[in-house]
Amino acid sequence: MDTRPDPGHVLSADRPGRFGPYGGRYVPEALIAALDELDREYTAAKQDPLFQADLTNLLTTYTGRPTPITEAARFGAEAAGGARVLLKREDLNHTGSHKINNVLGQALLTKRIGKPRVIAETGAGQHGVATATAAALMGLECVIYMGEEDTRRQALNVARMRLLGATVVPVTTGSRTLKDAINEALRDWVTNVATTNYVFGTVAGPHPFPTLVRDLQRIIGVEARQQVLDLTGKLPDAVAACVGGGSNAIGIFHAFVDDPEVALYGFEAGGDGVATGRHAATITAGSPGVLHGARSYLLQDDMGQTIESHSISAGLDYPGVGPEHAWLKDSGRASYEPVDDADAMEAFRLLCRTEGIIPAIESSHALAGARRLGERLGPDATILVNLSGRGDKDVDTAAKWFDLMDESGEVAP
Amino acid sequence: MTTTVAFEKARAEGRAALIGYLPAGYPTVEGSITALKAMVEAGVDAVEIGLPYSDPVIDGPTVQAAVEAALKAGTTTADVLRVVEAVAATGAPAVVMSYWNPLQRYGAAAFARDLAAAGGSGVITPDLTPDADDTWIPAAREHGLDTVFLVAPSSTDDRIAMTTAACRGFVYATSVMGVTGTRDQVGDAAAGLVARTKATTDLPVAVGLGVSNGAQAAEIAAYADGVVAGSAFVRRLLEAADHAAGVASVAELAADLAGGVRTR
Numbered sequence: 001m002d003t004r005p006d007p008g009h010v011l012s013a014d015r016p017g018r019f020g021p022y023g024g025r026y027v028p029e030a031l032i033a034a035l036d037e038l039d040r041e042y043t044a045a046k047q048d049p050l051f052q053a054d055l056t057n058l059l060t061t062y063t064g065r066p067t068p069i070t071e072a073a074r075f076g077a078e079a080a081g082g083a084r085v086l087l088k089r090e091d092l093n094h095t096g097s098h099k100i101n102n103v104l105g106q107a108l109l110t111k112r113i114g115k116p117r118v119i120a121e122t123g124a125g126q127h128g129v130a131t132a133t134a135a136a137l138m139g140l141e142c143v144i145y146m147g148e149e150d151t152r153r154q155a156l157n158v159a160r161m162r163l164l165g166a167t168v169v170p171v172t173t174g175s176r177t178l179k180d181a182i183n184e185a186l187r188d189w190v191t192n193v194a195t196t197n198y199v200f201g202t203v204a205g206p207h208p209f210p211t212l213v214r215d216l217q218r219i220i221g222v223e224a225r226q227q228v229l230d231l232t233g234k235l236p237d238a239v240a241a242c243v244g245g246g247s248n249a250i251g252i253f254h255a256f257v258d259d260p261e262v263a264l265y266g267f268e269a270g271g272d273g274v275a276t277g278r279h280a281a282t283i284t285a286g287s288p289g290v291l292h293g294a295r296s297y298l299l300q301d302d303m304g305q306t307i308e309s310h311s312i313s314a315g316l317d318y319p320g321v322g323p324e325h326a327w328l329k330d331s332g333r334a335s336y337e338p339v340d341d342a343d344a345m346e347a348f349r350l351l352c353r354t355e356g357i358i359p360a361i362e363s364s365h366a367l368a369g370a371r372r373l374g375e376r377l378g379p380d381a382t383i384l385v386n387l388s389g390r391g392d393k394d395v396d397t398a399a400k401w402f403d404l405m406d407e408s409g410e411v412a413p
Numbered sequence: 414m415t416t417t418v419a420f421e422k423a424r425a426e427g428r429a430a431l432i433g434y435l436p437a438g439y440p441t442v443e444g445s446i447t448a449l450k451a452m453v454e455a456g457v458d459a460v461e462i463g464l465p466y467s468d469p470v471i472d473g474p475t476v477q478a479a480v481e482a483a484l485k486a487g488t489t490t491a492d493v494l495r496v497v498e499a500v501a502a503t504g505a506p507a508v509v510m511s512y513w514n515p516l517q518r519y520g521a522a523a524f525a526r527d528l529a530a531a532g533g534s535g536v537i538t539p540d541l542t543p544d545a546d547d548t549w550i551p552a553a554r555e556h557g558l559d560t561v562f563l564v565a566p567s568s569t570d571d572r573i574a575m576t577t578a579a580c581r582g583f584v585y586a587t588s589v590m591g592v593t594g595t596r597d598q599v600g601d602a603a604a605g606l607v608a609r610t611k612a613t614t615d616l617p618v619a620v621g622l623g624v625s626n627g628a629q630a631a632e633i634a635a636y637a638d639g640v641v642a643g644s645a646f647v648r649r650l651l652e653a654a655d656h657a658a659g660v661a662s663v664a665e666l667a668a669d670l671a672g673g674v675r676t677r
C-alpha cells in the first residue's frame with residue numbers, strides 16, 4: 001500500500017494555505033484584508049462558469065493552449081542515455097513561457113475585484129512581460145519591480161515590458177535580484193493596496209498565492225499527462241522541471257501526484273556548485289524558515305538572515321521556494337537535485353544542436369536533469385520535461401558563455 | 414519598569430507616552446546603546462530596539478539603510494540582547510521589534526527566555542499576526558513578555574478584536590497604509606483606527622509610522638495613548654557628520670517629541 005501523504009488534498013482541505021508544516025501567512029496585518037479578498041474572490045471565481053469560460057477563452061485564443069509535447073528524439077539518443085525524452089512546450093505560449101498561464105487568471109481576478117493597477121516582481125523578466133502583456137490587454141496600470149542585476153542580464157525583457165506600456169523599476173537593494181524585487185513589490189502593495197493587486201509570479205508567498213498560482217499552472221500537467229498517454233500508451237517514468245519559486249514544476253507535477261509510479265524531479269540552480277556556497281539550491285542546501293510570507297525551505301544563516309543566491313539563470317536566482325515543494329520533498333513524493341551553471345549551459349547547447357530549440361536557461365536546468373535521469377534510468381525510460389520557456393531573452397548570456405560574443409557585445413569573427 | 418507602568422505614568426501626568434525606535438548595531442553595537450540611552454535621558458518613555466533583518470518588507474529606505482549597515486557590521490541576535498540589557502538598565506522599558514524569521518531561527522522559547530533575562534519587556538512583531546503561528550504567544554506568556562501586534566487602517570473590526578485580545582502591554586496602530594518613513598502628514602486614518610481599536614480593549618494604543626516632529630506628536634497625542642517615532646531618529650544618525658553629533662541630534666529630537674506628547 002502506498003502510504004505517502006497526498007499533498008494535493010490533505011493540505012488544502014482542512015488547513016487552508018498550509019502544506020504540512022509549510023505555507024501559511026506571515027505578513028504585516030495591513031495586507032491581510034487584501035489577501036482575504038483575493039482568496040474570497042478566487043474561491044468564488046473557481047465556481048463561476050463565466051470566469052472559467054473567460055479564462056479558457058484567453059488560454060486558447062490568446063496564449064495558444066494546449067501547448068504540444070514534442071518528442072526530442074535526437075536529444076534523447078545523443079544526450080540523455082538513449083531515454084525517450086518528451087518536451088512539454090510551454091516555450092510556445094504567447095510571451096514565451098508558462099508565466100502567462102498564471103497571469104491571465106490573476107489579471108481576470110483583478111478585473112473582478114475592480115482594482116485598476118497591478119504590480120509584479122520579476123527575475124528573468126518572463127513574469128514581468130506576461131503581467132505587462134495582460135495589463136495591456138485588459139487596460140490595467142502596470143508596475144514591475146526587477147532587481148538591477150536582472151535588468152542588465154535580461155535587458156531584452158525590460159525593453160519588452162516598456163514597449164507594452166509597463167513601468168519597470170530597477171531595485172538596487174540587497175542582492176539586486178528577485179528576492180529584493182519581491183521586497184519592493186510588497187512595500188508598494190502595503191502602500192497602495194486599496195487600488196492595487198499584486199500579481200505574484202510563483203507558488204511562493206503568503207496564502208492564497210501558493211494555491212492560486214498552483215491551480216492556474218496545473219493545466220500544464222493536466223494536458224501533458226493526457227498527451228503522454230495518447231502518444232505512448234502509458235505514463236512517463238519521470239517528470240523533470242526546473243525550480244525557482246516552483247510554479248512551472250508544481251504546474252507539471254500536480255496532475256501526477258496521485259500516480260505513484262511516476263517519479264517527480266525538481267532541479268534547482270546549483271550556480272558555481274553547491275559546495276562553493278554560490279548557488280540557489282534552496283531545498284538541497286537550505287533549512288525551514290519564513291521568507292516572503294510563507295514557511296518553507298530557504299537559504300539562511302544561523303541568525304535567520306537570508307543568504308543571497310547565485311545562478312546564471314535570473315529566474316532561478318532566488319533563496320526561497322514554494323511551500324508545497326517543501327512538503328513534497330519532506331513527504332518523499334518529489335526529489336530535488338541541484339544542476340550547476342555549467343551543466344545547464346551544456347544542456348542548453350545540446351538542445352539547440354539536436355532539436356533546433358533554443359531553451360530558456362531556467363528550463364535548461366530541467367534538461368540537464370533529464371540527461372542525468374536518462375543515464376540513470378536507461379533507454380527504456382520515458383522522461384517528460386517541462387520546457388518552461390524559450391531562450392530569446394538569454395541569447396546575450398549564452399553568446400558570452402560560448403565565446404560567440406565578447407563582453408562588449410562584439411560578435412566573434 | 415514595564416511598558417504598562419510607563420503608560421500608566423504618562424496617563425497619570427495627563428499625556429501620551431513617547432516611544433523611540435532605533436535598530437541595534439547601527440552604527441555599531443556600542444553606538445546604538447549610546448544613542449538609545451541619550452533618547453531616554455531626553456525624555457522618551459520607552460524604547461523599541463530593532464533586530465536587524467535582511468528582508469525588512471515593512472521598512473522604508475531610511476530604516477533599510479541603517480539595518481543593512483548593522484548587518485554588514487556583523488550585528489547578531491546576541492548583540493541585540495546586549496543592547497536590550499544596557500538600555501533596560503537605565504530603567505526605561507525596552508521592547509524588541511523583530512521580523513519573525515530571526516526570532517523563529519533563534520527559537521521562540523529561547524528568545525523569550527533570553528530577552529526576559531536581559532530585562533526586555535516584550536516584542537513587537539511587524540510580520541507576525543496572532544493567528545499566523547502558535548509558538549510565539551505561549552513562549553512570551555511564560556516569560557511575562559509583552560506581545561505587541563499591529564493593527565492597520567485596513568483591518569476589519571473582527572481582526573482588530575482578535576489582535577488586541579492577543580496583545581499584552583500595548584497595541585501598535587499603524588497610522589497609514591505604508592512602510593516606515595517620515596511623512597509630512599500622519600493621515601486621517603489614524604484617529605479612526607485608534608477609536609476602532611479602543612472599542613475592543615483597555616490596553617493602551619500607540620500610533621506609529623511617519624511621526625517626525627513635536628507638532629505631529631501633539632496631534633496624535635490628542636487621541637492616542639502613545640506615539641512611536643522611528644525613521645526620524647534613524648535619519649538623525651544617518652545624516653550626522655559623526656556619531657557624537659548624531660547622538661546629540663537624536664536627543665534634540667527626543668526632547669522635541671517629548672514636548673509634543675505633553676501638549677495635547
Ligand SMILES: Cc1ncc(COP(=O)(O)O)c(C=O)c1O
Pocket residue numbers: 097098123124125126127201202203242243244245246247248249314315316360362363388389390
Ligand atoms: C522560463 C522560466 N522557467 C522557470 C522560471 C522559474 O520560475 P518557477 O520556478 O516559478 O517556474 C522562470 C522565472 O522567471 C522562467 O522565466
